[in-house]
Amino acid sequence: MGTSILSSSNLTSPSLCILSIPTLSSSFSSPLSSLNLRSHHHRSVALSTAGKFHLSCSLSDSSPLPPYSPRRRPDYIPNRISDPNYVRIFDTTLRDGEQSPGATLTSKEKLDIARQLAKLGVDIIEAGFPAASKDDFEAVKTIAETVGNSVDENGYVPVICGLSRCNKKDIETAWEAVRYAKRPRIHTFIATSDIHLKHKLKKSKEEVIEIARNMVRFARSLGCEDVEFSPEDAGRSEREYLYEILGEVIKAGATTLNIPDTVGITLPSEFGQLIADIKANTHGIQNVIISTHCQNDLGLSTANTLSGAHSGARQVEVTINGIGERAGNASLEEVVMAIKCRGDQVLGGLFTGIDTRHIVMTSKMVEEYTGMQTQPHKAIVGANAFAHESGIHQDGMLKHKGTYEIMSPEEIGLERSNEAGIVLGKLSGRHALRDRLNELGYELDDVQLSNLFWRFKSVAEQKKRVTDADLIALVSDEVFQPEAVWTLVDMQITCGTLGLSTSTVKLADSNGKEHVACSVGTGPVDAAYKAVDLIVKEPTTLLEYSMNAVTEGVDAIATTRVLIRGDNNYSSTNAVTGESVQRTFSGTGAGMDIVVSSVKAYVGALNKMLGFKEHSTRSLTMMATGLYQKATVSSCIQETSGQFVLLGLILLLIPQIGLYGICCRSKRLFLFFFYGMIVVIIVVTSYSTKCFIYNITFGIAKNPAEDHRSANQLLGRLVSREKFQSVIECIIHKHDCNYNASKNSNVWTYCCAQPDGCGDRTMFDKPGEWSWKDQYQQNQVPEECSYGYCLSCKGCQLSILKAIVHQWKYLSMFSYPTLVISCISFAIAWCLKDKIDEVEDYRGSYS
DSSP: OEEOSSOOSOTTOSSOOOOEEOOTTOOOOOOOOOOOOOOTTSOEEEEEOSSSOEEEEEOOOSSOOOOOOOOOOOOOBTTBOSSTTBOEEEEOTTTTGGGSTTOOOOHHHHHHHHHHHHHHTOSEEEEEOGGGOHHHHHHHHHHHHTGGGOOOTTSOOOEEEEEEESSHHHHHHHHHHHTTSSSEEEEEEEEOSHHHIIIIIOOOHHHHHHHHHHHHHHHHHTTOSOEEEEEETGGGSOHHHHHHHHHHHHHHTOSEEEEEETTOOOOHHHHHHHHHHHHHHSTTGGGSEEEEEEBOTTSOHHHHHHHHHHTTOOEEEEBGGGOOSTTOBOBHHHHHHHHHHHTTTTSSSOBOOOOGGGHHHHHHHHHHHHOOOOOTTOTTTSTTTTOOOSHHHHHHHHHOGGGTOSSOGGGGTOOOGGGSOOOBOTTOOHHHHHHHHHHTTOOOOHHHHHHHHHHHHHHHHHOSOBOHHHHHHHHHHHTSOOOOSEEEEEEEEEOSSSSOEEEEEEEEETTSOEEEEEEEESSHHHHHHHHHHHHHOOOEEEEEEEEEESSSSTTOOEEEEEEEEESSOOEEEOTTTOOEEEOOEEEEEEESSHHHHHHHHHHHHHHHHHHHHHHHHHSSBTTTTSBSOHHHHHHHHOSSHHHHHHHHHHHHHHHHHHHHHHHTTBHHHHHHHHHHHHHHHHHHHHHHHHHHHHHHHOOOOSSGGGOSSOHHHHTTTSSOHHHHHHHHHHHHHTSOSSHHHIIIIIOOSSOOOOOTTOTTOBTTSSTTSOBHHHHHHHTTOOTTSOSSOOTTOHHHHHHHHHHHHHHHHHHHHHHHHHHHHHHHHHHHHHHHTTTOOBSSOOSOOOO
């Protein structure tokens, strides 16, 4: 007899019962209980074992996929689900999944994945940990503003959730990031196990209960009606203490209680019993949703999650492909398909709102963006999930696919390659390529298809037949790439045993300007990477390099994956440990030339890193003045441009004149040099003095809004009111009303400036989304500050004034060394002036 890891279908019972399942040798039979997974011809075949449970699986043929007809998704109410069998899917790929080493995602990639998750139909998207870094905050905010406001024809819109630790700063940051979604949620957590209380928090149980209660109450006070609380390491926490703290946060206003097996230590029977016990012993539990979050340290995350759902949890926290910290999390595709295939028979009728036809595309997108390849034998989405090599299995599959498959690949958006009837080659057209990509689960727009088509034709010219693996590699190389800061144009490699390898690389920047560099190295890849480094000028460390041939044969396409770490500080805060973590960036490339493939992967990783850097520094640049985009502000100020040019000319010309006079022993030229140095010292001293006065006179606070002085008190000393006014008008009037301009330049932390003619237009130019007025309110601009140009805002004015002052600070970094060099040159000239005795110019030359 076999035993089930799942509990009784009586969800109201606090106890866990063991369900007996006969082995395949049992002679017991019962009426069929089937789950119909539709085939292309809307036929189903009931498969039965000799045991107690049965399953219907669909046939697979070349007919179109049937229309998707899910069971009705209940209306969303934070703390209640009208259908007791509905299970909410909480996806944390963008938060817990991104904590996997090397899985750093850019803001654009996070937005793409969030949109795909919405298409998949997940109920809650945990978009990130906003307090981790400015980039994480902006990414969560953007997802809340866009995906969190995209309502489909059925009224579905995902909940956008932000994670926070149990402290006010984190919770406020999370709320600021998610508040613009139609359904925002704050997810806060604190550890409850004895080992965490003693060694990490160093707090008593009573103190932790008080913190949890106060922080949930604080989250609700901000206006958030959907608050999730997690007792970290609940799997190792004392039960009675767990019941107590959960009861207290329910009283404080929590709507969802998440029970995490943080270290993945529990077995399915234990975790199911834990959920059942919490359901039976926690006061007020009937007024909230119970959730699960299972780590995969023992390979049991999916089993634990299903056991928890069967015991009464109605929300499950999962990630695409099961990615996450350490061994990962419960896999969305595994949990969803298990519920779909076995929900009626074993799980008491449980179901989800997931459109499983989008599973393959979502899996591939996450795989490519994170650079974390799924193993071939990965359940549901692995390359071998629907492959059959054994002769016995192949024979059974030819006779009836239900003999060795419990689900149809079409159910997850995949079609068998040997049934498509299409062989792609150099004569194939766009329609054939699009059809085949659709069969593989890729839905590309016209621009993506056009770019991919020419790559496909190039490969097809060199290969007789382009395989599915080739297509997947090309899609990865063309579609799932970060925003291009640098693009590979051309490269040439010379290598062999007769000397050092040499490389010439041509890259184009984002403006289309081409840059060329040459380098030598110990091999062709090393030489090419060094040439790229000479162009990009961004110090990095290569952590991993791997290459695979996607098919057999010498003409196979090579796929390369690299993992790099920026030597500059690219860090974020780990949500669980609170430690600062160095970010790593992955890149992939594909090509029939292995060196070209390698360079594409390296450039892709650099693009991801530079894109992350650009987005991080775009918000609050100009040395904490509160202004966006340094180049825009600098072009309007232009306070020190002439001085920089003059100092540059001085440094360039004066040494040349002095050197000529010395070498040619010309008394006349040397006197020009001698007296010229006196003038230079006077000029540079005046600049340096002014820089020094600027730096000590103003001393504006890091947060200008907190400075006790006003701009009016500072204007007129060194910066005139006319200059100040012209800078403000230049910054404001240089931009229009559209979202990109406002986001990149004139939405300031301490300013609420609105360009002329914008009126009440929203930042996205659509009603109901983030408006200028929202930005004004979000930054908590004082009431006395006008909604239009906020010239009376102290913080705004001091921000602009500080930007002007900072240009003189930058000049001081140039003028001080120039003054030192000038003084040294004058001292040398003073020592040599009596030794130059030729009255007339020497009619010669020097080199």
